[in-house]
Amino acid sequence: MFRNSTSTFDRLLEKATSHLLLEPDWDSILQICDLIRQGDVPPKHAVVSVRKKIGHENPNVGMFALQCLESMMKNCGSFVHDEVATKEFMEFLRETAHLSEPGCGQHGNSNPVKEKVLELIQVWAHAFRSESQYKACQDAYNILKMEGHTFPQLREADAMFAAETAPEWKDGECCHRCRVQFSTFQRKHHCRCCGQVFCSKCSSKSSIIPKFGIEKEVRVCDSCYDQLNKNEGG
Ligand SMILES: O=P(O)(O)O[C@@H]1[C@H](O)[C@H](OP(=O)(O)O)[C@@H](O)[C@H](O)[C@H]1O
Ligand SMILES: [Zn+2]
Numbered sequence: 518m519f520r521n522s523t524s525t526f527d528r529l530l531e532k533a534t535s536h537l538l539l540e541p542d543w544d545s546i547l548q549i550c551d552l553i554r555q556g557d558v559p560p561k562h563a564v565v566s567v568r569k570k571i572g573h574e575n576p577n578v579g580m581f582a583l584q585c586l587e588s589m590m591k592n593c594g595s596f597v598h599d600e601v602a603t604k605e606f607m608e609f610l611r612e613t614a615h616l617s618e619p620g621c622g623q624h625g626n627s628n629p630v631k632e633k634v635l636e637l638i639q640v641w642a643h644a645f646r647s648e649s650q651y652k653a654c655q656d657a658y659n660i661l662k663m664e665g666h667t668f669p670q671l672r673e674a675d676a677m678f679a680a681e682t683a684p685e686w687k688d689g690e691c692c693h694r695c696r697v698q699f700s701t702f703q704r705k706h707h708c709r710c711c712g713q714v715f716c717s718k719c720s721s722k723s724s725i726i727p728k729f730g731i732e733k734e735v736r737v738c739d740s741c742y743d744q745l746n747k748n749e750g751g
């Protein structure tokens with residue numbers, strides 16, 4: 518399931534972080550986000566790959582990788598938050614900021630990679646201020662503050678995370694809609710929109726689910742189908 522989309526992801530990441538770019542390749546970045554949101558690429562693989570690019574000796578590659586990470590955090594929801602808002606990853610980012618400093622230990626923010634790291638940690642610390650499972654961001658922010666780094670002005674709008682992620686699939690012994698019992702001949706199916714379990718008759722339709730970033734047709738139950746397509750065809 519992951520094999521070919523992972524190679525697509527890798528190709529897109531190469532493209533989005535090429536040292537030849539003069540500005541971010543937003544189209545590739547958004548395609549990367551779609552692959553992760555649709556569950557086509559394991560979030561861990563995605564974050565580990567971007568991390569390698571952030572640490573690239575060419576600061577331009579590092580910068581493009583940070584912009585890619587920023588979009589992934591904004592658009593891919595908890596899949597990516599769980600991989601990035603960790604003590605270990607925050608230490609890596611703090612290390613990256615220090616390594617990119619001109620000379621040893623000055624706090625001049627004249628370095629775009631360092632400035633971007635400070636901006637991102639500040640936004641995430643703010644966005645996750647009430648989520649204890651992501652307190653690593655606050656901790657990193659406080660450490661950097663204590664070290665005397667100056668942070669850019671926080672733009673409230675930057676701290677909003679867009680995408681919801683698709684719900685976990687529920688289990689059950691009968692169809693959520695018509696209550697028919699599942700058996701060898703009456704197979705289970707899941708609606709990708711509500712995550713409930715259905716018989717084939719009650720989940721025979723498919724639809725895209727933009728709110729979850731699912732741009733390809735996937736199986737949905739009859740009521741989710743109606744919801745998702747109600748404004749179509751009058
Ligand atoms: O066909 P089975 O061997 O019963 O396996 C089911 C299919 O994989 C269903 O995929 P689908 O929803 O895409 O149909 C999945 O939703 C169910 O959980 C599985 O039990
Ligand atoms: Zn049914």
Ligand SMILES: [Zn+2]
Pocket residue numbers: 708709710711712713737738739740741742
């Ligand atoms: Zn549904």
